[in-house]
Amino acid sequence: MFKNQMHLQFSSLSQNEAFARSVAGAFFSQLNPTLEQLTDVRTAVSEAVTNAIIHGYRNREGLVTLEGYINGSSAKFIIRDYGIGIEDVALARQPFYTSHPELERSGMGFTVMETFMDEVEVESSPGKGTAVTLEKTLRREAQ
Amino acid sequence: MQINATRKGQRIKAMLAGELDHHSAQYVREVLDSLIADPQIRELVLDMSNVEFMDSSGLGVILGRYRTLSARGGRLLLAGVPAPIDRIFRISGIYALVERA
Structure with a gap:
């Protein structure tokens, strides 16, 4: 079974949102996904990285880690920040919930991740940071 | 992100091109706000055909x-x-709030 992994760490700058989703998309392309599946992964990773930058660090300087794992026909991405964490994960995952209404955010980030990926797991400790795990399995085996 | 706009009476049509994410959102917001700053403007059409990527920031x-x-x-x-x-x-x-042109 084909296995692969990658680890990437970058500054919590909004410029790195496009960089991170491009890297995730390129890594995921090893599974020969359809264009729609590729867009799903790029979009979900973009949402998680944006959350890390806006909510984890509140636009202060920090580091965001993107890990990618391929295991057969499954891909897993873990997006970690070491910022303020989420007090109430269940509330944060609710559609339209935003902790910053003044920022004109839609509150749909987690809903988009959940729609586009097979599994979304959120682990967070207030004051320590947040890890979002995104998983997607392709029906056919990797080439 | 690139925005090209044309005005016809009370209607503005803005063509967006590029990637609309949290990084580009602030710029897009400022440009669109300046386009509709005139209170006479009643209709804004956003042409998304050249938007290559958008996440919930859009x-x-x-x-x-x-x-x-x-x-x-x-x-x-x-x-x-x-x-x-x-x-x-x-x-x-x-789509309950905005219409498809």
């Missing part, structure tokens, strides 16, 4: 402009929405 930008226009009795329309972006619009329920 929803916030569109909803903010929708609020400005609807407060003055105007409306916002979305045109040329690519399929991947249409999925995000559909799950968000935004």
